[in-house]
Amino acid sequence: MTRSGDDEVDLLIDAWSTILPDVDLSPLDVMSRLRRVARDLQRVREAAFSAAGLRAWEFDILSLLRRSPDGFSMTPSQLASWTTATSGTITYRIERLEERGYLVRTDNPADQRSRIVTLLPAGSERVESAMRVLVAAEADLLDGLTWNQVASLIESLRTIGASAERDARR
Incomplete structure (x- = not known):
């Protein structure tokens, strides 16, 4: 079920909930978000370091x-x-x-x-x-x-x- 404001992780969780309805996907919800944030944070850090030479x-x-x-x-x-x-x-x-x-x-x-x-x-x-x-x-x-x-x-x-x-x- 797609909701207004759903992000990529919400869509991933929704898809797997349909495939594996008996599995609590909350760990995947958290860790997938952390992985994406870590990727984006790496880009922010590299840009900050680059700005400082x-x-x-x-x-x-x-x-x-x-x-x-x-x-x-x-x-x-x-x-x-x-x-x-x-x-x-x-x-x-x-x-x-x-x-x-x-x-x-x-x-x-x-x-x-x-x-x-x-x-x-x-x-x-x-x-x-x-x-x-x-x-x-x-x-x-x-x-x-x-x-x-x-x-x-x-x-x-x-x-x-x-x-x-x-x-x-x-």
Whole structure:
């Protein structure tokens, strides 16, 4: 049954309800919406990073360094583990960001086989600018919600995330 204001997920649920009338499709209703929102959010994020002159992977690395408890510095191995990128990919990305003047690599005094990657002021300014653009773009997406709705959504997503993480470890 098509209703005024039905979206793509409503139509999907209606079709499957006819095929499988004995199945509660509410999990599909929620997760299909989350998947679509995640896809759209990725586009919003990429546009926000682009407006700030960065790609998503550049933002990720600069953001990790900016938030680092060790004074804007990490090893390439630490960056790789946080971004789940391979060491070769991290090396390439660090080189590109160093060429842009956003970070610098120096010898690691604690380990002769490793380097230290340190965020430079230009990188700090760029990632902070990108974060401001990102937060404004994401705030626009939440504009139609009350603070209580946002708080409820945060808590619900936290619960779903914890459940998904538990399932992934099994």
